[in-house]
Amino acid sequence: MNLSDQWDVLTEARRTLPVPVKSLPAMLGIKMKPAFLPSGISGMLEKNGESFLVTINAADPDTRQRFTLAHELGHYMLHRHLIGDGLDDDRAYRSTEVGKYHNTLIGPKEETEANKFAANLLMPREAIARERERLGNDVSKMANLFGVSEHAMSIRLGVPYPRA
Structure with missing residues (x-):
């Protein structure tokens, strides 16, 4: 699916409340799974062959899972070129040395952009x-x-x- 079609999927999803964020990865060609991640990690976005895999912390409340997923989708849509093998976000949605990936290409600017993307998608x-x-x-x-x-x-x- 090309980038323009992916934006169309997101635009259409925003017409429904609550936004069906957990169905969006499949619609965008991304795999998604909940998993019990290390303490302090909310989500991960990893290169998976020619595609991507987003993992959200199954121990988090549903509202947090939804925001984390929207945040990771923000990285996918806005920062795909910086992801490399992957990135993980801590509780404050920052890529740190706490998780599997410490992606130094994703800094405060990109994390703020992903948070704004998540807020705009969900609300x-x-x-x-x-x-x-x-x-x-x-x-x-x-x-x-x-x-x-x-x-x-x-x-x-x-x-x-x-x-x-």
Whole structure:
């Protein structure tokens, strides 16, 4: 599948809430698997022959798995040329020496881009505006509707997140 078709798949997926992120790897020609990764690792993206394999930490809550998957898809779409054999992201979505791969080509700039990609994929601005009109700033309801954590939704809405 060419890059243009892959972007079309992502654009179409953003029309459904919550975005069906766990079905996207197969639609993009990427293999995906949940696995119990080392403590502190949220996800990995590895070269797998001519394709890629994304692994998400099965021990993480579903909302975290969804964001991790969207983040790794961001690396795939934006940084494919930098992945080499692979990369893994820690709990803060940084490529560190904690995991199997320490990809020094993926730095803070690329990690920020992948986070923004994930937020835009899971919480499309148009859908946020539409649902915010309906639900207001009810972070809990909005997070549930979009399948993200309340913390992620608070950031997206630009409202304070109450710390416990």
